[in-house]
Amino acid sequence: MPAEAKVSAKVNKPAKVDARATAPGSPPLTERQEARRRRILHASAQLASRGGFDAVQMREVAESSQVALGTLYRYFPSKIHLLVATMQDQLEHMHGTLRKKPPQGERAAERVAETLMRAFRALQREPHLADAMVRALTFADRSVSPEVDQVSRQTTAIILDAMGLEHPTPEQLSAVRVIEHTWHSALITWLSGRASIAQVKIDIETVCRLIDLTAPDAHE
Amino acid sequence: MPAEAKVSAKVNKPAKVDARATAPGSPPLTERQEARRRRILHASAQLASRGGFDAVQMREVAESSQVALGTLYRYFPSKIHLLVATMQDQLEHMHGTLRKKPPQGERAAERVAETLMRAFRALQREPHLADAMVRALTFADRSVSPEVDQVSRQTTAIILDAMGLEHPTPEQLSAVRVIEHTWHSALITWLSGRASIAQVKIDIETVCRLIDLTAPDAHE
DNA sequence: CGCTAATCTAGAACAAGTTTCAGACTTGAT
DNA sequence: ATCAAGTCTGAAACTTGTTCTAGATTAGCG
Numbered sequence: 001m002p003a004e005a006k007v008s009a010k011v012n013k014p015a016k017v018d019a020r021a022t023a024p025g026s027p028p029l030t031e032r033q034e035a036r037r038r039r040i041l042h043a044s045a046q047l048a049s050r051g052g053f054d055a056v057q058m059r060e061v062a063e064s065s066q067v068a069l070g071t072l073y074r075y076f077p078s079k080i081h082l083l084v085a086t087m088q089d090q091l092e093h094m095h096g097t098l099r100k101k102p103p104q105g106e107r108a109a110e111r112v113a114e115t116l117m118r119a120f121r122a123l124q125r126e127p128h129l130a131d132a133m134v135r136a137l138t139f140a141d142r143s144v145s146p147e148v149d150q151v152s153r154q155t156t157a158i159i160l161d162a163m164g165l166e167h168p169t170p171e172q173l174s175a176v177r178v179i180e181h182t183w184h185s186a187l188i189t190w191l192s193g194r195a196s197i198a199q200v201k202i203d204i205e206t207v208c209r210l211i212d213l214t215a216p217d218a219h220e
Numbered sequence: 221m222p223a224e225a226k227v228s229a230k231v232n233k234p235a236k237v238d239a240r241a242t243a244p245g246s247p248p249l250t251e252r253q254e255a256r257r258r259r260i261l262h263a264s265a266q267l268a269s270r271g272g273f274d275a276v277q278m279r280e281v282a283e284s285s286q287v288a289l290g291t292l293y294r295y296f297p298s299k300i301h302l303l304v305a306t307m308q309d310q311l312e313h314m315h316g317t318l319r320k321k322p323p324q325g326e327r328a329a330e331r332v333a334e335t336l337m338r339a340f341r342a343l344q345r346e347p348h349l350a351d352a353m354v355r356a357l358t359f360a361d362r363s364v365s366p367e368v369d370q371v372s373r374q375t376t377a378i379i380l381d382a383m384g385l386e387h388p389t390p391e392q393l394s395a396v397r398v399i400e401h402t403w404h405s406a407l408i409t410w411l412s413g414r415a416s417i418a419q420v421k422i423d424i425e426t427v428c429r430l431i432d433l434t435a436p437d438a439h440e
Numbered sequence: 441c442g443c444t445a446a447t448c449t450a451g452a453a454c455a456a457g458t459t460t461c462a463g464a465c466t467t468g469a470t
Numbered sequence: 471a472t473c474a475a476g477t478c479t480g481a482a483a484c485t486t487g488t489t490c491t492a493g494a495t496t497a498g499c500g
Contacts, residue, residue, distance in 0.1 A: 140412060144412075145414055171426075174426040178427045182402060185404050188358055192360060192361055192362055203398055207427075209433055
């Protein structure tokens with residue numbers, strides 16, 4: 001198992017491609033490029049679904065997606081970037097799916113817990129994929145911050161959706177952040193076999209109680 | 221930056237050494253072996269203090285600690301094992317230090333928050349070391365579960381100490397678990413530059429409020 | 441259509457984690 | 471003190487992430 005040979009890596013690149021999907025900032029991709037990008041993400045998710053983080057090998061991703069290794073690296077400057085992008089992609093699906101059937105609970109805490117448990121059940125269907133994405137997310141270093149942040153924003157949006165809030169207070173945002181922390185860390189302990197599914201459920205329900213604390217007598 | 225070349229790794233080894241320090245389970249180490257182990261952990265912490273996770277290179281650790289590469293791997297079957305063991309080591313110090321000056325807060329929540337903030341300030345003094353240890357901890361896969369669990373137990377002990385509890389209820393244990401989740405994840409976001417120190421403080425204080433929920437009218 | 445810059449490809453090369461191997465050294469028990 | 475089993479060493483080999491290079495292709499433009 002080779003190691004993280006970055007040290008002096010992932011700097012000075014001519015004109016990266018990545019970083020679109022949600023931020024068409026740089027040059028808009030041509031159709032073929034968009035197609036390549038999609039093939040890559042698909043191959044990544046597929047390999048991840050098989051064997052998790054370790055099974056996503058850059059050479060294999062390149063081959064599966066019919067792209068040269070160098071090109072793969074032009075689109076995603078590292079394996080971590082690739083997997084985080086894969087997560088962004090999956091999260092979008094998820095958010096779309098969740099939107100359709102909003103949770104029924106009466107209190108916000110219940111709705112958030114139910115939403116997260118739904119997401120959790122979805123992840124359980126592809127535990128290897130979950131492994132790859134979550135491990136990449138928590139292992140990411142500063143060079144991936146923008147992408148990780150994007151994932152975080154998307155997650156926040158999902159939770160706020162479930163809470164039914166438009167203009168959260170700073171207090172409520174803190175609670176949401178703590179919920180996200182718990183969500184990620186609980187997933188990790190489940191993925192590494194140190195906590196059962198039931199345990200994760202309890203932890204999620206426990207942390208969601210914080211929501212009740214942040215707007216008990218408030219209106220909305 | 222090489223990758224995780226484990227796949228078929230870290231299985232069938234004759235008679236590992238590792239796994240003592242707290243669990244003198246297997247064969248007791250001779251004096252020279254104990255010394256080697258200590259040299260290795262010291263070298264690991266030193267290299268980590270310099271440049272974080274990436275700076276802990278197995279060849280360098282071996283050289284610094286005057287041990288052959290093969291021997292290093294006999295003591296610690298992977299870089300992750302090594303760094304998690306380094307964390308166990310540091311945590312013991314920390315627990316000892318914290319014991320001496322127990323936090324003063326009145327409510328349990330305050331004491332826990334203060335304790336964690338103390339630990340956080342200690343980590344801030346060696347951010348690179350913190351980076352190496354925390355990244356290893358969250359990246360660890362199933363093969364490191366026992367060691368990661370040990371770290372988790374030690375952390376739990378520290379928190380329960382601060383709460384002043386001997387016999388926590390299941391509810392309280394849930395709260396403690398959630399606090400640990402938040403602690404780890406908040407550290408990650410700080411280490412990767414996505415959250416400020418102030419933010420981490422707020423998150424810790426926020427999650428600690430859960431404690432008040434678990435034994436409000438209970439006695440003590 | 442013909443040109444130039446940017447992009448893509450195939451493949452070699454490099455870095456660091458991990459494994460393997462033959463031989464020297466220790467340890468523990470006889 | 472002596473021998474077998476278990477350790478340690480030094481060095482090479484292997485794996486997979488990452489970088490680099492030279493030559494094809496493609497895209498956009500006049």
